[in-house]
Structure formats: C-alpha cells, structure tokens
Amino acid sequence: MSFICVNCKNSLEIDSEDITCASCSSVYHTVNNTPVLVNDSSFFLSEVFFSIKNHSKNVTHYLQQNKELSKFQADRAEIINRIIAAYQENLLIYDKMLDPIRKYVQADHFQYITLSHDPVVGKELLYLKRDWSYLPECEKELNIIITAVKMLIDKHSDNPENVFFIGSGTGRFAWEFSKLLSATVYCSDLSYRMMYFFNEIVNERPIKLMEINESNIYNIDDSCIPHTIQKTKDSSSGNIIPFISDVRNLPLRSASMDILLSIYFIDVMNVESYIQEIDRVLKPGGLFINLGPVGYPYDNFAHKLLPSEIKKVFTGFDFEIIDEDFVETPYMSSDKHLSTIVHKNWAFVARKRISNTIVSLNSVLGISQPLFVNREFTITNMGETDYRSAFFTKQGFQYENADFMIELLSRIDGTKSLQFILDEIQSEFEIDYDLQDLLNNINSLINIKVLKIS
Numbered sequence: 001m002s003f004i005c006v007n008c009k010n011s012l013e014i015d016s017e018d019i020t021c022a023s024c025s026s027v028y029h030t031v032n033n034t035p036v037l038v039n040d041s042s043f044f045l046s047e048v049f050f051s052i053k054n055h056s057k058n059v060t061h062y063l064q065q066n067k068e069l070s071k072f073q074a075d076r077a078e079i080i081n082r083i084i085a086a087y088q089e090n091l092l093i094y095d096k097m098l099d100p101i102r103k104y105v106q107a108d109h110f111q112y113i114t115l116s117h118d119p120v121v122g123k124e125l126l127y128l129k130r131d132w133s134y135l136p137e138c139e140k141e142l143n144i145i146i147t148a149v150k151m152l153i154d155k156h157s158d159n160p161e162n163v164f165f166i167g168s169g170t171g172r173f174a175w176e177f178s179k180l181l182s183a184t185v186y187c188s189d190l191s192y193r194m195m196y197f198f199n200e201i202v203n204e205r206p207i208k209l210m211e212i213n214e215s216n217i218y219n220i221d222d223s224c225i226p227h228t229i230q231k232t233k234d235s236s237s238g239n240i241i242p243f244i245s246d247v248r249n250l251p252l253r254s255a256s257m258d259i260l261l262s263i264y265f266i267d268v269m270n271v272e273s274y275i276q277e278i279d280r281v282l283k284p285g286g287l288f289i290n291l292g293p294v295g296y297p298y299d300n301f302a303h304k305l306l307p308s309e310i311k312k313v314f315t316g317f318d319f320e321i322i323d324e325d326f327v328e329t330p331y332m333s334s335d336k337h338l339s340t341i342v343h344k345n346w347a348f349v350a351r352k353r354i355s356n357t358i359v360s361l362n363s364v365l366g367i368s369q370p371l372f373v374n375r376e377f378t379i380t381n382m383g384e385t386d387y388r389s390a391f392f393t394k395q396g397f398q399y400e401n402a403d404f405m406i407e408l409l410s411r412i413d414g415t416k417s418l419q420f421i422l423d424e425i426q427s428e429f430e431i432d433y434d435l436q437d438l439l440n441n442i443n444s445l446i447n448i449k450v451l452k453i454s
C-alpha cells in the first residue's frame with residue numbers, strides 16, 4: 001500500500017485499528033473499517049460528532065418551527081405531519097452514525113471546536129439515494145458519467161495500476177471503476193458521513209432512507225418516499241481501498257498514482273489549495289481527469305475560478321491539457337419532481353509532464369521567488385501544544401506540515417549543495433525524512449519556478 005503519515009510524511013503501515021506512525025508516533029484511528037488519515041484523527045472525530053449533533057439539533061428546530069406553523073394551517077396538517085415524520089426517521093440514520101465514533105470523542109476537545117459551516121451536512125442523503133438506490137433515473141445519471149470517464153481513461157491511459165478518487169462521496173463511482181479497471185482503486189473523502197454510508201452498504205447493512213420532497217411535486221404521496229438503500233446482491237467490487245483524508249494533505253506516497261479522478265469535485269474548493277498534492281502523488285506522465293459542473297456552490301466568489309483559469313493552474317504546474325469536452329447529465333433527478341436540473345459538466349484531462357529537470361544531491365539550488373511561511377502554536381489549558389506549519393508561494397499554492405521543507409528552504413542560498421544542506425540539518429535536528437519524497441517535492445518546486453538549479 002502507498003500510505004504516508006500526513007504529519008511527518010514517512011511511510012505508514014495500516015496494520016491495526018489504532019495505527020501509530022513508526023517515525024513520529026502520530027496516531028490514526030480506524031472507524032468502521034475506514035482509517036482516518038488526517039492531521040489529528042482524534043480531534044477530527046470529536047468535530048464530526050459535534051457537527052452531526054449540531055445537524056440533528058438544527059433539523060429538530062426546523063421541524064419545531066413547521067409544527068408551530070401547522071397550528072394555523074389545519075388543512076395542510078397531513079402533508080406537514082408526513083414530512084416531519086420523514087425527517088425524524090432520517091435523524092435516526094444520523095444517530096446510528098455516531099455509535100462507531102463515540103469512544104473517540106474527548107470532552108476537552110469541545111472547547112476548541114468552532115463549528116465551521118459544513119455545507120454538505122444533510123446533503124449526503126441526496127448522494128446516498130442517487131448512488132445506491134438503483135432507481136432507473138439515478139442509474140441513468142450515473143451511467144452517463146461512468147461511460148464518459150471510462151472513455152477518457154481508455155483514450156489516454158494504458159492499464160493503470162493505481163487510481164485515486166478524490167472527494168469520492170458515498171463511493172459508488174469508485175466501486176464501479178474498481179470493476180471496470182484492473183487497478184487498485186483508492187477512494188477517499190473528508191466526510192466521515194459519506195464514508196460511513198459506503199462502509200454500511202458494502203458490508204451489506206441496508207439503510208432505511210426517506211426521500212423528502214417538500215415542494216416541486218404534484219401528489220401528497222410524492223412528498224415522502226421510503227427507500228431501502230443497499231447494494232444489489234450480485235454486485236461485488238474489485239480491489240478498493242477506502243480511507244478518510246483531506247485532499248490538501250494526502251496520506252499517499254509521492255509519485256504513486258497513475259490517475260486521479262475528480263467527479264463533481266473541481267468546484268468544491270479552489271484547486272489552487274490542493275494542486276501541489278495532485279502534482280505530488282501523480283506519477284510523471286500520470287493523468288488528472290475531471291468531470292463536473294463549475295458552479296462552486298459553497299465558496300467565496302473570489303475563489304470561483306473559470307475553466308480557463310483552472311487550466312492555467314494546471315499548466316503552471318507543468319501539466320498539459322490533453323482533452324476537453326462537455327457532458328450533459330440530469331442532476332439528482334427524481335421521476336416525482338416537476339422539473340429537472342441539467343448540468344453541462346466540464347470534462348478535461350491534464351497530463352503531468354515528465355520533467356526534464358532532475359535534482360540530485362549534488363545540485364546547488366537557488367530561490368526564484370519569495371515564499372511565505374506560517375507557523376502557528378495553540379497552547380491548550382491542559383498544557384498541550386498544537387503546532388501547525390505551512391508555506392505559500394506568491395501564486396497561492398500552499399504546502400501544509402512543511403517543517404522540514406521550511407528548514408531546508410531557509411538554508412538555500414545559491415552556493416551550497418543539497419547534500420551539504422541536508423547534512424547541516426541532520427547534524428542539528430536528526431529529523432527522519434524520505435529522500436525520494438524530498439527530491440520529488442524539490443522537483444515539483446523547480447517545475448513551478450519557485451526553485452532553480454543554480
């Protein structure tokens with residue numbers, strides 16, 4: 001397997017429920033068969049717990065408001081009560097979801113959790129229905145996407161070995177591609193809730209879901225429709241490896257993936273915040289394949305890049321755009337709705353160039369443009385310290401957990417060889433690092449013209 005610790009970047013063996021990094025002792029919990037490979041696994045799970053509880057509280061408040069209103073709308077009581085009952089049933093799904101994480105929640109985390117707006121909470125039920133209900137209208141939407149992406153893979157790649165789905169949602173696309181390709185498919189999302197659904201479904205634990213249509217329907221019966229969500233009995237997957245991770249700090253080895261697939265993800269956040277991770281984990285010659293709208297439902301408009309700007313981000317990182325097309329699909333369609341949203345999805349393929357510049361230990365490096373460093377300490381009232389480090393380029397590319405690189409970059413002066421600098425650091429700090437990873441990272445900084453070989 002191709003995992004690294006997201007804190008120290010050394011190899012990580014996924015060998016037990018509570019995984020400990022052999023180099024820096026960071027601990028990663030495994031919840032529901034899914035390793036949580038983020039910066040602070042235990043804090044993350046406390047945040048998840050809090051956010052699900054908060055979601056339930058908000059839904060309950062919303063139901064209470066509608067109950068109050070129903071007092072003045074006696075003739076609407078039936079539809080209002082049906083919808084309230086359906087929401088309450090769905091809240092049971094969220095309650096059950098808390099069980100696997102309860103034991104990791106720490107009370108003292110709660111004082112540090114700020115509820116950042118989590119735009120997707122609640123929306124995962126729409127994805128759950130689209131992806132695993134096997135309703136004809138949902139399968140139609142999925143099939144158009146699967147066919148278009150498969151065609152792009154076949155056209156531009158030969159027998160990929162490792163394929164990675166970023167922001168893989170409830171995992172149906174990853175599941176299907178693990179059968180269509182003879183590759184190992186890595187499937188990851190930052191949402192515990194999405195990955196929870198994937199795990200329940202593949203382990204054959206059906207989920208009782210109420211589809212709720214508050215409006216845009218003709219009959220009262222279409223307001224609440226029960227579904228039992230489960231994979232079809234004859235459906236088995238190929239080789240698929242699920243884990244929770246943040247695309248901005250991936251637990252994957254450098255140059256380990258042949259293809260990265262981004263379906264309905266490019267407009268979730270500005271690609272400039274994770275392009276360096278795409279570049280790092282792809283092999284030279286590897287492909288980034290995108291298919292999805294460019295609607296940016298969640299971000300500030302300052303971050304809403306146009307396709308032409310997204311392509312520029314890739315070419316700036318020494319990718320070439322080798323294909324581009326549009327693929328129309330309905331979006332979350334239901335045969336009960338009185339209208340359908342149609343997406344004109346933007347598909348493009350970017351290939352990582354095989355770099356000509358190869359840095360070696362004898363190379364003397366220079367810095368071509370300013371870099372900005374951010375180091376942050378939080379000291380808790382329990383006396384613990386939480387430390388984060390990152391550096392940024394002037395184009396806005398961001399590198400997290402970058403202590404070793406910051407140390408190295410701060411010593412580059414256009415006269416010392418890389419070997420000399422590494423020896424200097426080693427004699428002062430004795431830090432473990434993976435040499436190949438380090439050379440890959442330096443090459444990628446050379447490619448984007450942050451560093452140069454003097």
Ligand SMILES: C[S@@+](CC[C@H](N)C(=O)[O-])C[C@H]1O[C@@H](n2cnc3c(N)ncnc32)[C@H](O)[C@@H]1O
Nearest residue numbers: 167168169189190191194245246247263264268
């Ligand atoms: C619009 S959904 C698409 C899901 C899936 N690709 C699909 O098409 O069904 C976007 C997904 O990105 C995930 N996501 C958001 N921020 C993320 C991050 N920083 N790292 C990884 N996944 C993230 C969300 O949890 C959500 O599942």
